[in-house]
Amino acid sequence: MSRATEQPRRVEYSESTRAALVDSAVELFTERGYARASLDEITGRARVTKGALYHHFGGKRALFEAAFEEVEIGVVARLADVMPGERDPWEELRAGLEAFLRVCLEPSFQRIVAQEGPVVLGYQRWYDLGERYTFGLVRGSVQRLVHTGRIEESVSVDVLARVIFGGLSSGAATIAGSDDPNRTSVEVGEALERLLRGLRDG
Amino acid sequence: MSRATEQPRRVEYSESTRAALVDSAVELFTERGYARASLDEITGRARVTKGALYHHFGGKRALFEAAFEEVEIGVVARLADVMPGERDPWEELRAGLEAFLRVCLEPSFQRIVAQEGPVVLGYQRWYDLGERYTFGLVRGSVQRLVHTGRIEESVSVDVLARVIFGGLSSGAATIAGSDDPNRTSVEVGEALERLLRGLRDG
DNA sequence: GTGTGTGGCATACCAACGGTATGTCGCTTG
DNA sequence: CAAGCGACATACCGTTGGTATGCCACACAC
Numbered sequence: 001m002s003r004a005t006e007q008p009r010r011v012e013y014s015e016s017t018r019a020a021l022v023d024s025a026v027e028l029f030t031e032r033g034y035a036r037a038s039l040d041e042i043t044g045r046a047r048v049t050k051g052a053l054y055h056h057f058g059g060k061r062a063l064f065e066a067a068f069e070e071v072e073i074g075v076v077a078r079l080a081d082v083m084p085g086e087r088d089p090w091e092e093l094r095a096g097l098e099a100f101l102r103v104c105l106e107p108s109f110q111r112i113v114a115q116e117g118p119v120v121l122g123y124q125r126w127y128d129l130g131e132r133y134t135f136g137l138v139r140g141s142v143q144r145l146v147h148t149g150r151i152e153e154s155v156s157v158d159v160l161a162r163v164i165f166g167g168l169s170s171g172a173a174t175i176a177g178s179d180d181p182n183r184t185s186v187e188v189g190e191a192l193e194r195l196l197r198g199l200r201d202g
Numbered sequence: 203m204s205r206a207t208e209q210p211r212r213v214e215y216s217e218s219t220r221a222a223l224v225d226s227a228v229e230l231f232t233e234r235g236y237a238r239a240s241l242d243e244i245t246g247r248a249r250v251t252k253g254a255l256y257h258h259f260g261g262k263r264a265l266f267e268a269a270f271e272e273v274e275i276g277v278v279a280r281l282a283d284v285m286p287g288e289r290d291p292w293e294e295l296r297a298g299l300e301a302f303l304r305v306c307l308e309p310s311f312q313r314i315v316a317q318e319g320p321v322v323l324g325y326q327r328w329y330d331l332g333e334r335y336t337f338g339l340v341r342g343s344v345q346r347l348v349h350t351g352r353i354e355e356s357v358s359v360d361v362l363a364r365v366i367f368g369g370l371s372s373g374a375a376t377i378a379g380s381d382d383p384n385r386t387s388v389e390v391g392e393a394l395e396r397l398l399r400g401l402r403d404g
Numbered sequence: 405g406t407g408t409g410t411g412g413c414a415t416a417c418c419a420a421c422g423g424t425a426t427g428t429c430g431c432t433t434g
Numbered sequence: 435c436a437a438g439c440g441a442c443a444t445a446c447c448g449t450t451g452g453t454a455t456g457c458c459a460c461a462c463a464c
Contacts, residue, residue, distance in 0.1 A: 013441080014440080014441065014442095017441080017442085033321065035236075035237055038420080038421065038422085039421080039422065039423090040420090040421080040422095048442075048443090049442075049443050049444075050422085050423085050443085050444095051441085051442050051443050051444075052441075052442055052443080054423075054424080054442095055440085055441060055442060056441090056442095059422075059423070060422065060423090115320055115321055115325075116321055118317055118375075119235065119317050119318055119321055123317075123375065123378075123379050124379060127379060154392075155389075155392060155393055155396060156389040156392075156393065159373070159376060159386065159389040159390055159392075159393050160393040160396070162372055162373065162376045162390075162393075163369045163372055163373045163376075163390065163393045163394060163397065164369070164397075165372060166368045166369045166370075166371055166372020166373065166375075167365045167366070167368045167369035167372070167397075168368070169368055169372070170364050170365055170367060170368020170369070170371070170372075171361070171364065171365045171368065173320075173325065173364075173368075174361060174364045174365075176325075177325050177326060177329060184361060187357075187358040187361040188361055188364075188365065190356075190357060190358075190361075191357060191358070191361050191362040191364075191365045192365060194357060194362070194400050194401055195365065195366075195369075195397045195398070195400045195401070196397070196400060197399075197400035198396050198397045198398060198399035198400030198401070198402075199396060199397070199400070200400075215412080216411080216412065216413095219412080219413085240449080240450065240451085241450080241451065241452090242449090242450080242451095250413075250414085251413075251414050251415075252414085252415095252451085252452085253412085253413050253414045253415075254412075254413055254414080256413095256452075256453080257411085257412060257413060258412095258413095261451075261452070262451065262452090
């Protein structure tokens with residue numbers, strides 16, 4: 001039996017170690033934030049040492065970036081389900097917003113992606129990564145609205161999507177910080193819908 | 203000549219030391235960010251030692267909070283000039299937005315208030331401080347629109363203001379990160395105006 | 405003027421952290 | 435089977451935020 005196509009045990013072990021590191025990184029960065037989450041605790045929870053960490057990642061920032069991407073990948077997977085990209089663009093955007101508001105209630109997304117992402121990674125890196133994931137979905141939705149003539153072409157798609165994304169993020173943070181998240185969630189939805197009305201027609 | 207109403211020299215010295223610490227804190231937090239700005243460098247630039255710092259402030263966070271407030275106070279002073287609070291609420295909002303976008307181009311506001319504020323101070327503390335300063339202006343402006351019947355009362359003033367504020371901040375960050383800030387500034391202005399149109403009438 | 409605080413710092417020090425240099429062990433490969 | 439390499443563990447280092455203590459000018463009581 002040839003082993004050429006198989007994967008050696010060591011590779012599985014290695015991938016498992018890496019995954020454990022990323023998972024406990026997501027947990028601890030969410031719980032304590034980037035600065036207060038120590039590498040010793042992260043590696044301890046993953047039952048390895050710093051040697052393993054620095055074997056797999058370049059440093060704390062690189063580990064954060066990996067955690068960032070893991071969170072984003074999970075979010076995009078769920079959002080993509082709700083936005084088939086075929087129905088009415090307005091309905092699609094609305095459905096996407098609703099799902100996004102739910103995502104923004106999750107602590108990991110709040111802390112790692114929305115809050116500390118731009119600070120730890122630097123704005124430019126954060127922008128580039130976001131483009132590939134969550135923000136890319138918003139941007140795509142807005143772009144479809146423009147291309148199908150639902151919004152005047154005079155507006156910059158990129159900038160408009162950025163502003164909407166900011167409103168979404170802020171709304172999400174408001175929900176998370178509220179003492180009655182469910183009620184606030186409804187209010188945020190209303191406020192967003194009211195704002196998006198300004199985009200209709202031309 | 204009585205000295206009862208005068209201020210002893212020592213008090214002047216003390217206030218001067220405190221001010222110097224806050225000033226160099228604003229500078230270095232802006233340049234390097236909270237984590238990478240060391241207390242030794244901050245105190246060094248202010249030509250004192252850590253002893254002075256810990257005499258005036260409870261720690262690094264407290265110093266950041268003082269720096270935060272200094273930046274906010276300066277911003278509010280300039281914004282208050284443009285928003286007299288008497289003319290047409292819509293015109294007032296527009297003027298305020300324009301001035302705010304200019305403010306958001308300043309690195310100190312970007313870094314200390316918008317980016318690291320919620321991370322370092324915690325969301326709740328950041329919210330409370332923002333309420334007193336910049337965000338309070340946006341909120342007041344929106345509230346006036348609602349009270350004068352320009353916007354339906356069904357919407358939560360607080361939440362709507364939060365979402366708008368988020369859009370503003372995001373727009374400002376987009377401007378700052380752009381390679382052609384002037385052009386992007388115009389685009390952000392257009393996108394915001396388009397969005398705010400949705401609030402008109404009822 | 406001489407003791408006695410007291411405010412306003414400076415100095416010396418500590419624990420914890422991110423990061424590096426080196427050692428070790430087992431698997432693979434020639 | 436020896437040589438090499440991948441996947442870590444261990445030991446250590448420099449820097450950092452924070453603390454404990456010391457010092458000195460000045461105010462005030464007597």
